[in-house]
Amino acid sequence: MLTLHLLEQSRALRILWLLEILGADYTLQTYPRDPQTLLAPEALKRIHPLGKSPLLQDGSLTLAESGAITDYLIRSYGQGRLMPAEGTAQYWQYQRWLHYAEASLMPLLLLSLIFRKIETAPAPFFVKPISRKISAKVKASFIAPQTALHLSHIEQELSGKDWLMGELSGADIMMSYPLQAAESRFGLTGYPNLQAYLQRIAAHPAYRRAVAKAGEAVLRVD
Amino acid sequence: MLTLHLLEQSRALRILWLLEILGADYTLQTYPRDPQTLLAPEALKRIHPLGKSPLLQDGSLTLAESGAITDYLIRSYGQGRLMPAEGTAQYWQYQRWLHYAEASLMPLLLLSLIFRKIETAPAPFFVKPISRKISAKVKASFIAPQTALHLSHIEQELSGKDWLMGELSGADIMMSYPLQAAESRFGLTGYPNLQAYLQRIAAHPAYRRAVAKAGEAVLRVD
Numbered sequence: 001m002l003t004l005h006l007l008e009q010s011r012a013l014r015i016l017w018l019l020e021i022l023g024a025d026y027t028l029q030t031y032p033r034d035p036q037t038l039l040a041p042e043a044l045k046r047i048h049p050l051g052k053s054p055l056l057q058d059g060s061l062t063l064a065e066s067g068a069i070t071d072y073l074i075r076s077y078g079q080g081r082l083m084p085a086e087g088t089a090q091y092w093q094y095q096r097w098l099h100y101a102e103a104s105l106m107p108l109l110l111l112s113l114i115f116r117k118i119e120t121a122p123a124p125f126f127v128k129p130i131s132r133k134i135s136a137k138v139k140a141s142f143i144a145p146q147t148a149l150h151l152s153h154i155e156q157e158l159s160g161k162d163w164l165m166g167e168l169s170g171a172d173i174m175m176s177y178p179l180q181a182a183e184s185r186f187g188l189t190g191y192p193n194l195q196a197y198l199q200r201i202a203a204h205p206a207y208r209r210a211v212a213k214a215g216e217a218v219l220r221v222d
Numbered sequence: 223m224l225t226l227h228l229l230e231q232s233r234a235l236r237i238l239w240l241l242e243i244l245g246a247d248y249t250l251q252t253y254p255r256d257p258q259t260l261l262a263p264e265a266l267k268r269i270h271p272l273g274k275s276p277l278l279q280d281g282s283l284t285l286a287e288s289g290a291i292t293d294y295l296i297r298s299y300g301q302g303r304l305m306p307a308e309g310t311a312q313y314w315q316y317q318r319w320l321h322y323a324e325a326s327l328m329p330l331l332l333l334s335l336i337f338r339k340i341e342t343a344p345a346p347f348f349v350k351p352i353s354r355k356i357s358a359k360v361k362a363s364f365i366a367p368q369t370a371l372h373l374s375h376i377e378q379e380l381s382g383k384d385w386l387m388g389e390l391s392g393a394d395i396m397m398s399y400p401l402q403a404a405e406s407r408f409g410l411t412g413y414p415n416l417q418a419y420l421q422r423i424a425a426h427p428a429y430r431r432a433v434a435k436a437g438e439a440v441l442r443v444d
Binding site: 036049050051052060061063064066067068071072092093095096098099100102103104106107110111114118127130131133134138142149150152156207211221 | 271272273275282283285286287288289290292294311312315317318320321322324325326328329331332336340349352353355356360364368372374375378443
């Protein structure tokens with residue numbers, strides 16, 4: 001029996017999308033955010049010590065990490081769909097995307113969010129210009145050029161393709177959230193392939209069903 | 223023919239350790255950091271558009287992402303060593319560690335490093351107290367409690383074991399760098415299992431050979 005533990009408005013929406021694509025028989029357990037901190041509630045720590053979402057239970061297996069869960073569900077229930085044939089060069093590029101989404105792209109969005117919080121936090125009038133200046137410096141020297149480098153790379157990878165591996169795969173499921181976060185944070189002007197890709201995701205019937213059940217994902221520190 | 227493209231003093235040391243464990247026939251191509259930015263040099267972009275290290279070439283395959291490279295090398299050249307039997311629950315917990323190291327643990331170290339840079343950056347006397355206060359707030363409210371949560375979790379997972387999966391595996395190879403970074407950044411007082419684990423890694427013969435070839439890894443923004 002599959003159970004998805006999902007923190008509301010979180011990256012766990014990806015796994016719900018995947019379960020809907022697979023047509024899997026699953027139970028959805030949703031958790032509200034702590035109203036003060038907006039973090040995951042303590043209840044998730046009873047499932048797994050880090051108390052993070054998503055968490056997947058399948059019988060006695062409790063699995064954390066979006067990339068590992070995506071890989072697990074597709075390998076276990078995909079019947080060969082949603083991934084390239086194992087052992088091929090394509091398969092390893094697919095695995096690369098599964099890691100890349102959270103390991104390389106997402107940290108830039110996390111940084112961007114934290115510095116936005118620093119800029120907009122309530123502060124005395126003589127602090128505001130300094131906190132804005134610090135934030136501007138980190139953005140100009142690191143976050144902005146790195147984000148542009150990454151988005152240009154993905155834009156290029158999507159050239160002439162609807163999905164990263166040609167057909168819809170776990171790579172697209174993993175990449176959806178950081179790219180949606182990038183769109184909400186920076187907009188995607190100048191990246192037409194990325195814009196069309198996100199529209200394709202938003203219109204995907206299984207994605208629509210996932211959103212109807214759990215709401216859209218929002219870029220938050222969790 | 224295997225070629226590892228390695229940025230000096232970087233997380234790519236892990237992959238060199240793995241190649242040494244495997245006794246693989248490989249070429250090591252090292253790249254100095256840009257002396258101004260300490261980032262990877264432009265030359266790496268000729269291998270892969272993001273210009274990040276590590277990059278692995280195996281014939282016509284060029285693979286990025288430490289987690290994917292570790293998985294690839296062990297699956298291709300491990301002859302069943304360094305990973306649990308595929309499809310078992312242990313295998314999926316192993317995969318979880320491969321993702322966790324860079325997706326969940328490493329971003330905390332990156333944040334910690336960036337706020338340290340903000341604190342120590344040259345600044346006028348009236349800016350210093352404010353930048354220190356901003357940094358202290360992010361550390362107290364987010365970085366410190368999250369890091370403690372993660373380190374306690376790993377400390378617990380190492381209880382009664384030499385290696386995360388019992389035997390040395392790709393999970394240890396991936397976890398080595400963020401834990402070494404945590405030790406250099408915070409020390410590991412109060413985490414005796416983690417301390418012993420890092421000593422075990424530092425003393426591992428193949429790890430010593432890797433360090434002799436490429437030097438120790440250092441926590442840097444790259």
